[in-house]
Amino acid sequence: MVRTLLVRGLLLGLLAGLIAGGFAFAFGEPQVDSAIALEQAHAAQEPGHDHGDLGEEELVSRPGQKAGLFLATGLYGLAVGGVFALVYAGLRGRVGPRSEGGLALAAAGSAFGAMILVPFVKYPANPPAVGDPETINSRTALYFVMILVGLAAIAIAVATARRVTAGPWARWVAAGVAYLVPVVAAWLLLPTVDEVPEGFPATLLWQFRLVSLGTQLVFWTAFGVLFGWVSDRAARRAAAVPATAVSPG
Incomplete structure (x- = not known):
């Protein structure tokens, strides 16, 4: 059973990670582009700066970074999904709601609150140049x-x-x-x-942090709902097996 839960967590974590990556790509990358442009403009104004440096090729280009975003969120989903499945296996029947779906949602919500929301309030994410x-x-x-x-x-x-x-x-x-x-x-x-450096746009900072939190919220919501839905369906199928498997006489 643990192996089944682990595979379920890995696959659904990967899927939720790609969903979160799509959200981050659509709403977060424009904020990153703006922050990088501000960082480059600030560096160009520093005394002694060689303006030829602006033409140097980046180690990883922005298109490469944007494509790598989905790789990063997918790997994040795999890792989190695997750990979540193992913890979920230990919680079943011991703590939280008795239903499979309810336990998955409660565990995902608790994980989001403990590992994302609590540290975010004190130490929110920062864009480049901050x-x-x-x-x-x-x-x-x-x-x-x-x-x-x-x-x-x-x-x-x-x-x-x-x-x-x-x-x-x-x-x-x-x-x-x-x-x-x-x-x-x-x-x-x-x-x-x-x-936060003086003069950094407050709106850009707020939008970046909001999208950063939103990406995590999308991931944990998608993962919790998917994991709970699949677990509920598996539990119903398992409960129906004895009734259909019994032969007359």
Whole structure:
């Protein structure tokens, strides 16, 4: 069964990754082009800049980068889909909704909240020309810390919900508070990173970040719906087998 779930996660993750890649290509690449143009214009105005450098060939051309976008999102979908399937196999019958589709949607929504939304609020994505290259390691480390906080918050919320027996409303409130306490504490205590250069268009920055979040939302929505739908169909077929397989007498 685990092998079946793993193959399902890989294939549907790949499909969801390509869907998200299409969204990023349509709505995100124009923002990247604008940011690159601003970066090049800023570099051309720097003292001592050799204007002949603008004609140097890029290591990877923009058409190549745009084509590689689908490769990147497809590989991302494969990796995430495989890990999700293994986690899903461990959760079945133990945590969350009993229905296959409900569990898939709940798990995908929780993953999006913990690994995407929580770190995004504190450390949103930046377009080219934003961010100091010398701080990329520290910024990456802080981002992963926020992911760990989000995952830990999910685990704390689930454990809290299982301990509360006063009723569904009390259970949901307790789980929500248990989730928000570590997340808000991390938002307040971890250092802020603000490396947006002076004069960078606020609209372009906002649009890029919105598309970045939207790409992840498209991926997790598509993947959760597809995985849940396929899992529900498989469960119904499995439940129908005993009734049709029994021969009279």
